[in-house]
Amino acid sequence: MIKCVIWDLDNTLLDGVFLESGDRPPPVSTALSEVLHDLAGRGILHAIASRNPPEAGVYTEQATGHRFAAVVCGWGAKSAAIDAITAEIGLTADEVAFVDDDALERAEVAFRLPEVLVLAPQDLREAAALPLLGAPASTEEARRRGELYLQRRARREEARAFGGSREDFLRHCGTRVTIAPASAADLPRLHELSVRTHQFNSTGSAVAEAEFAAMLRSADHQVAAVRLADRFGDDGLVGACVIATSPASWQVRLLMMSCRALGRGVIDALLAWICRAARAEGTDEIAVTCVISPRNVPLRIALTSAGFRTGKELEAGATRTAVYRRPTDDALPELPDWVTVPA
């Protein structure tokens, strides 16, 4: 059971950035403040972990009318703030949830404190409907989502206790990654992934179902869907790529993966498959057009790790973009044996 929710402030509990708002601090997010009071009514504590001066905490207590169980405002890592809060209140990491709009802060906490339930603000309302957060009734969707959180936690706890390499651990979990041509039944989920993925998304813009449908019909495009499962549970469709194929070059128009699949070898498997499939078709080069943003750093690390390199940024529009390329004639990344690919 979650006993305490730890809140980020800027662009999370507050509708704006405290230090950038001059004399008038940003208002409290109405939607999230409602959830905060709901949860407090169920006996759940609240705390603040914010990269701000202490005044931000004082202001938020006044603005929400809620007395927080602990307030850590400072410039350290969020995981350190959470450690301090759990120590102060006397809770363990598996009894707290952490809400932050910044994907990298969430990644840092998920990485260092695997027991913490890490949520984006838009996921909090959904999570608040779970028994895990003291909700009484449970819909089928809420039950399924709750199970997913529990599976994730069980996997992380086992990972922490496991001695071998990451690859050994993925094998130990019975990880199965399946890459296959997407079908019409996948369209709603493909659209949803294009909206909801940020850390692993090469374009950062939503793609309508109709656009995916057109690419499924196109002879010059491949749309590959990636599914993930292991003995803890079935995560379903977690990623995809869209490739414009020509004999000379494969142009990857979109690469995306859900952060649900983070740390489970999926993005590396997808990139390895693209490289190997392109070579099997006799294509000399693969080019991935990728937005340069602080949000998709994990994807850019995966690209360079798979041997992709870029030259100068493209000079087009306000969005920073670069093309990452690699030839198919040198040593290609390995495709682990738990990955199933199209014949």
Next chain:
Amino acid sequence: MTRGSADLTGEIRLLLAEITGDRAAIEAPLGTPLLRDGIGLDSLGGTVLLTEIKRRYRIDIADEDLNLDSLASIGALASYVQARMAAPRSPQ
């Protein structure tokens, strides 16, 4: 205040050991790659590293070094941070 490159390399080794949970990074040769088979950082571990470098040294590697060549090895990362601390970029 200046900082010796040995201190900096030591700090980076400790940080890597902390992120990977494996003390091997403290003794590994300077040429050891950070990703994949070397220190074994995956994209998430690499992101945590870059976030921590930005927080500690105010150097945004992901923004400046698009090919992330500074992640090629322990030594490459230490040299990059050292060089950037010696010659800060002027704000644009």
